[in-house]
Amino acid sequence: MTQVLAAALLGGLVGLDRTALGQFMVSQPLVAGPLMGWVLGDPLTGLLIGGVLELVWVLDMPIGTFVPADSTVAAVSATAIAVIGSGGTMRMPAVGFSLLLTTVMAPVTMFADHLMRQRNARLPEFAAATTGVTEGRIAAAHLAGLVAFFLKSFVLCLILVPAGIVALTWFLKLPAVAHRAMRLFVTLLPLLGVAVAARKLSVRTLDRYLVIGCAVGAAGVLILSAPVPVAAAVAAVAGWLGGRVHGT
Amino acid sequence: MERESRALRTVDLLGVTWRSFFIQASWSYDRMQSLGFAFAFAPVLRRLYPDRSERAERLVRHMDYFNTQPYLASFILGAAARVEEERARSGDTAADPGELKRTLMAPLGALGDSFFWGSLKPFSAVIAVIMLLAGTWWSPILFLAVYNLAHVGLRAHMVFAGYATRGDVVALLARYNFPGLARLFKVLSLVLAGTIAGTVSAWAPPFHPPVPVNGAVLTAATIALVLVMSHLLRVGGSPVKLMLGLAAICLALAMGGLG
Numbered sequence: 001m002t003q004v005l006a007a008a009l010l011g012g013l014v015g016l017d018r019t020a021l022g023q024f025m026v027s028q029p030l031v032a033g034p035l036m037g038w039v040l041g042d043p044l045t046g047l048l049i050g051g052v053l054e055l056v057w058v059l060d061m062p063i064g065t066f067v068p069a070d071s072t073v074a075a076v077s078a079t080a081i082a083v084i085g086s087g088g089t090m091r092m093p094a095v096g097f098s099l100l101l102t103t104v105m106a107p108v109t110m111f112a113d114h115l116m117r118q119r120n121a122r123l124p125e126f127a128a129a130t131t132g133v134t135e136g137r138i139a140a141a142h143l144a145g146l147v148a149f150f151l152k153s154f155v156l157c158l159i160l161v162p163a164g165i166v167a168l169t170w171f172l173k174l175p176a177v178a179h180r181a182m183r184l185f186v187t188l189l190p191l192l193g194v195a196v197a198a199r200k201l202s203v204r205t206l207d208r209y210l211v212i213g214c215a216v217g218a219a220g221v222l223i224l225s226a227p228v229p230v231a232a233a234v235a236a237v238a239g240w241l242g243g244r245v246h247g248t
Numbered sequence: 249m250e251r252e253s254r255a256l257r258t259v260d261l262l263g264v265t266w267r268s269f270f271i272q273a274s275w276s277y278d279r280m281q282s283l284g285f286a287f288a289f290a291p292v293l294r295r296l297y298p299d300r301s302e303r304a305e306r307l308v309r310h311m312d313y314f315n316t317q318p319y320l321a322s323f324i325l326g327a328a329a330r331v332e333e334e335r336a337r338s339g340d341t342a343a344d345p346g347e348l349k350r351t352l353m354a355p356l357g358a359l360g361d362s363f364f365w366g367s368l369k370p371f372s373a374v375i376a377v378i379m380l381l382a383g384t385w386w387s388p389i390l391f392l393a394v395y396n397l398a399h400v401g402l403r404a405h406m407v408f409a410g411y412a413t414r415g416d417v418v419a420l421l422a423r424y425n426f427p428g429l430a431r432l433f434k435v436l437s438l439v440l441a442g443t444i445a446g447t448v449s450a451w452a453p454p455f456h457p458p459v460p461v462n463g464a465v466l467t468a469a470t471i472a473l474v475l476v477m478s479h480l481l482r483v484g485g486s487p488v489k490l491m492l493g494l495a496a497i498c499l500a501l502a503m504g505g506l507g
Contacts, residue, residue: 019272019275020270020272020273020274020275021269021270021272021273022269023272023318023319023399024392024395024396024399024400025369025372025391025392025395025396025399026392028373028391030373030376030377030380030387030388030391031388031391031392034388043385044385047380047385047387047388048454048455050388051377051380051381051387051455052455054373054376054377055370055373055374055377055441055444056487056491057487058369058370058373059365059366059369059370061361061365061366062365063361063365064315065277069488091454092454096495099491100491100492100495103487103488103491104488104492106488107488117275117276117277118276118277119276120274120275120276121276121277121278121279123274123276123283124274124276124279124282124283124311127283127286127311128308128311132304133304133307133308133311134300134304134307135290135293135294135303135307138283138286138287138290138307138311139287139290141274141283142270142273142274142283142284142286142287143270143273143274143287144274145273145274145275145276145283146270146273149273177499177502177503178499178502180458180502181495181498181499181501181502181503182495182498183458184457184458184459184498184501184502184506185494185495185498186454186455187451187454187455187456187457187458188457188473188494188498189491189494190377190381190444190451190455191444191445191448191470191473191474191477192477192487192490192491192494193377193444194441194442194444194445194474195474195475195477195478195481195490196477196481196487197370197374197437197438197441198438198441198442198474198478199478199481199482200370201370201434201437201438201441202438205475205478205479205482206475207438209435209438209439209442210438210439210441210442211442212439212442213438213439213440213441213442213443213444213445213446214442214443214445214446214471214474215442215446216439216442216443216446217442217443217444217445217446217447218446218447218467218471219446220446220447221446221447221449221450221463222449222463222464222467227382227450228378228381228382228443228447228450228451229378229379229382229384231443231446231447231450232375232378232440232443232447235439235440235442235443235446236436236439236440236443238439239435239436239438239439239440240432240435240436240439243431243432243435
C-alpha cells in the first residue's frame with residue numbers, strides 16, 4: 001500500500017509538469033518512467049517503459065483545446081504496476097503487459113483531463129467574486145488549478161496501479177507463450193514509436209529523410225559494424241547535407 | 249508617486265519571468281491562460297499602480313481571454329509590461345496592451361507550437377531514445393539537457409526581449425529564426441527515427457528483438473514493419489489500435505515459435 005501511495009504521489013507531482021507547472025519535460029515517459037522506477041527501487045524497468053513509450057506519444061501536441069493522451073500517467077502507472085506486481089521477476093513480460101494495460105486506458109486519462117479543465121473554468125469567477133479582484137484572490141484562484149491538476153494524476157494513479165497489479169498477477173499465471181509474446185511486444189514497440197514520429201513529421205510514408213536514416217543506419221551497423229551512436233551521427237550529417245542540397 | 253516617475257525595475261521583470269512558469273496552472277477551455285496571464289503580470293501592476301482600486305481595474309483588464317504557446321507567452325508578457333509602463337507614465341487611459349496581446353498571441357502560438365512541440369521536443373526525444381537503445385542508461389538526462397538548454401535559456405530571455413522590442417516579432421524572428429530551426433530539427437528527427445529502425449540488429453539488450461534471424465533479415469523486416477505501420481497511421485489508424493494489433497501479432501509469432 002505504501003508503494004502504491006508513493007506511486008500516486010509521484011504521478012501527481014510529475015503530472016504537474018505536463019501542463020500546469022514549468023513544462024520542463026520531466027513528465028515525458030522517458031523521464032517519468034525511470035523516476036518512478038528509481039523511487040520503487042527498480043529504475044531499469046522504468047527506463048524500459050519510458051524508452052519504448054516516448055516516441056509513441058512525443059508528437060501528441062497540446063494545441064488549442066486538444067488534450068493529448070496522458071503519457072505521464074501511462075508511464076508512471078505502467079512502471080509501478082510492473083515493479084510492484086512482478087516483485088522484480090519476469091521483468092519483460094510484466095513490462096509488456098503493464099504497457100498494454102495502461103495504454104488502453106489512455107481514453108480514460110483524456111476524459112479525466114477534460115473534466116478537470118472544464119471545472120477550471122470556474123476559477124476566474126472565484127477570482128472576481130463579489131469582494132472584488134485583488135492580487136491575492138487571483139493568485140489563490142490560479143494556484144488552486146495546481147491542486148486540481150495534481151489531484152487528477154494522483155487519483156488516476158491511485159485507481160490504475162492497484163487494478164493493474166491485480167490484472168498483472170492474473171497475467172503472470174498464463175502459459176509461457178503469453179509471456180514470450182509480451183517480451184517480443186516490448187522490443188517491437190520502439191518501431192511503433194518510429195512509425196508514429198515519421199507519420200507526424202512528414203506527409204509521405206517513404207519520406208526521403210526517413211529512408212536516408214534507415215539506409216545509413218543499416219549500412220553502418222551491418223557492413224561497418226559501427227556502434228549505434230556513430231551510425232546515427234553519420235546519418236544525421238547525411239540528412240543535413242541532403243537537406244541543404246534540396247533547400248529544406 | 250508622480251506618474252512620470254513610475255518605471256519598471258529589473259526585479260519586476262524577473263518576478264514576471266518566475267511567474268511565467270506557472271502561466272498554465274489554471275488552464276481551462278473557455279478562458280485558457282487568462283488567469284495565468286493576470287497572475288504572471290501582477291508584479292508589473294504592483295509597481296506601476298500604487299492605488300489599489302486602479303490596480304484592481306487593471307488586473308480585471310488582464311483577465312481577458314488569452315492563449316498562446318506557454319513559453320512564448322513570456323515575450324507577450326514583456327511587451328505588455330512595456331506598453332503598460334508607458335500607459336502608467338503618460339496617464340493616457342486610451343492606451344492599452346490588450347490589442348497588442350490579441351495581435352501577438354495567435355502568431356506566437358503557431359510559431360512556438362511548431363518549434364517547441366513539433367520539432368525541438370521530438371528531436372531531443374529521438375536522440376535520447378537512440379542512446380537508450382544503444383545501452384546508455386543516462387539518456388533521460390541527455391533528453392532533459394538537450395531540451396531545456398533551449399527551453400529555459402529562451403524562456404528566461406523572452407520577457408526582457410518582449411520588453412526591449414515592445415513586442416516586435418520581426419526582431420524576434422531575425423534573432424532566433426524559429427521556422428528555419430524547426431525545419432532543421434524536423435529533418436534531423438526524421439533521419440534519426442530512420443536510424444533507429446536501421447540499426448535494430450545492434451540494439452543493446454534487453455531491447456534487441458528475440459527472434460532467431462540474421463541481422464540483414466531482421467533489419468529488412470523491421471524497416472518493412474515501420475513503413476506498414478506508418479501507412480496504417482496515415483490511413484486512419486491510431487497508436488492505441490496499432491499497439492493492440494502489434495500485441496496480437498506478437499502473440500501469433502510466439503505461438504508459431506518465433507519470439
